[in-house]
Amino acid sequence: MDDGVASWRCDLTALLSYPTVDELGARAAALAARHPRDARLRRVGVSRAGTPLWLLSVGHGSRQALVVAGPHANEPVGGATVLRLAEHALADHRFTDGADVTWNLLLCLDPDGLRHNERWLTGPYTLGRHFRHFYRPGFSEQPEWLPDGAASAALPETRALLALQDELRPFLQCSLHGVDVGGGFVELTHDLPGLDRRVAAVATRLGVPRELGAYDALYWPVLGPAVYRIPPPHRRDLAAAITEAAVESTWYHPYGYGTVTAVVEAPMWGVAAVGNGAPHPDPEGELRSVSRTLRRDTGLLGALAARIRPYVADVPDADRLLAPVDDYLLICPGLADAWDPDCGNDSAHPLPLMTTARLAALRLAGRRLALRTAGLLHQLVTRAGHDPAGALPELDRLIDARCADLRDALGARWIGVDRQAEYQARVVRAVCALAVRRPPGASRSGEPGWGAGPAVPMHRE
Numbered sequence: 064m065d066d067g068v069a070s071w072r073c074d075l076t077a078l079l080s081y082p083t084v085d086e087l088g089a090r091a092a093a094l095a096a097r098h099p100r101d102a103r104l105r106r107v108g109v110s111r112a113g114t115p116l117w118l119l120s121v122g123h124g125s126r127q128a129l130v131v132a133g134p135h136a137n138e139p140v141g142g143a144t145v146l147r148l149a150e151h152a153l154a155d156h157r158f159t160d161g162a163d164v165t166w167n168l169l170l171c172l173d174p175d176g177l178r179h180n181e182r183w184l185t186g187p188y189t190l191g192r193h194f195r196h197f198y199r200p201g202f203s204e205q206p207e208w209l210p211d212g213a214a215s216a217a218l219p220e221t222r223a224l225l226a227l228q229d230e231l232r233p234f235l236q237c238s239l240h241g242v243d244v245g246g247g248f249v250e251l252t253h254d255l256p257g258l259d260r261r262v263a264a265v266a267t268r269l270g271v272p273r274e275l276g277a278y279d280a281l282y283w284p285v286l287g288p289a290v291y292r293i294p295p296p297h298r299r300d301l302a303a304a305i306t307e308a309a310v311e312s313t314w315y316h317p318y319g320y321g322t323v324t325a326v327v328e329a330p331m332w333g334v335a336a337v338g339n340g341a342p343h344p345d346p347e348g349e350l351r352s353v354s355r356t357l358r359r360d361t362g363l364l365g366a367l368a369a370r371i372r373p374y375v376a377d378v379p380d381a382d383r384l385l386a387p388v389d390d391y392l393l394i395c396p397g398l399a400d401a402w403d404p405d406c407g408n409d410s411a412h413p414l415p416l417m418t419t420a421r422l423a424a425l426r427l428a429g430r431r432l433a434l435r436t437a438g439l440l441h442q443l444v445t446r447a448g449h450d451p452a453g454a455l456p457e458l459d460r461l462i463d464a465r466c467a468d469l470r471d472a473l474g475a476r477w478i479g480v481d482r483q484a485e486y487q488a489r490v491v492r493a494v495c496a497l498a499v500r501r502p503p504g505a506s507r508s509g510e511p512g513w514g515a516g517p518a519v520p521m522h523r524e
Contacts, residue, residue: 130237133170141171262289288340
């Protein structure tokens with residue numbers, strides 16, 4: 064297999080928008096119909112709403128690669144990526160039978176959640192439109208996480224993925240995620256030496272910034288620029304579980320099979336500053352500013368949520384929209400304190416050296432949390448059809464101000480869907496090329512810092 068940098072030649076129509084749930088199923092079915100010998104489509108489960116979970120398998124290799132798209136409802140790039148991976152695997156058998164690999168592509172792990180994002184999914188792509196129609200379920204409804212352990216997995220989507228991992232015992236699992244504003248990066252359960260150079264080559268070729276201080280991996284070991292090692296877990300309270308790391312996950316469930324898991328992040332809006340690893344001229348001043356803004360936004364949003372609640376009890380899906388609001392309002396005060404140099408940062412979790420990239424990532428994270436919360440509250444009021452609490456003007460002002468900050472102060476620029484998917488697909492193939500070369504048994508030994516407990520840190524968002 065090549066390094067994933069060389070251009071792929073294939074008669075693909077450029078992706079101008081993210082595929083919807085129905086489009087994913089239809090396009091995968093069409094591929095399987097056109098290539099009955101090399102592509103198989105089967106249902107591996109159903110969602111809570113009864114939507115089929117489809118697996119498209121390409122090739123006949125003995126080594127199984129599992130690629131999971133759509134684990135987070137607001138990150139639709141993975142659907143476009145798996146279709147692209149399937150097209151290229153079918154066009155060039157060097158990437159399937161030639162490498163003794165079967166590509167198993169789960170089209171969307173959370174189709175119900177993806178449907179709730181379809182109001183912005185097809186564009187036009189503006190920050191304001193995106194966040195006013197943003198949806199991501201509360202922590203307990205996200206299917207990759209196993210807060211009560213694999214044996215007690217409650218969501219049918221989670222159980223389907225666990226069963227698929229146990230069936231395939233893949234040598235590689237790639238979980239496809241999207242960064243709304245920032246840059247691309249990779250998180251690994253096992254080191255793959257050389258991946259950072261391959262990611263850099265792909266990112267440079269496609270003009271995608273790399274996150275050299277990713278917020279998700281703020282306290283995690285760095286394996287190379289924009290490549291991070293998922294560390295051992297530790298159990299703490301719910302706020303820490305959401306913001307730091309502490310529950311079992313489908314990322315780690317197949318670890319005993321020798322599976323390398325890679326979380327591959329691709330940005331929607333790119334910000335150049337996340338790739339600037341130089342020292343910041345005033346890190347403490349920037350940390351104070353980021354913390355102060357998040358604290359102020361959280362106070363405003365908490366007050367607005369309290370005013371809105373009495374008037375939205377009868378709004379369809381009110382509980383679904385309020386669950387992530389409650390999660391965000393729970394974690395934001397602690398994050399503001401953790402970042403504030405005047406609050407005496409927890410000595411057990413001292414902040415790493417605050418480079419320009421890391422400070423840009425924290426600033427983006429604070430704005431993102433406020434925008435998501437404001438967007439969910441905006442949807443609640445809009446669906447209610449009336450605004451007796453007078454919340455919409457304040458929510459609109461906050462959304463407009465924070466989007467302007469992302470666009471004008473941080474320089475956020477849209478990356479086309481076609482380029483996002485190409486970037487993510489190339490990184491997946493680069494990961495696969497390196498994982499194929501790992502010595503047998505290397506996944507289970509010789510890698511310090513891993514205990515036997517089946518738990519893994521999660522995204523801090």
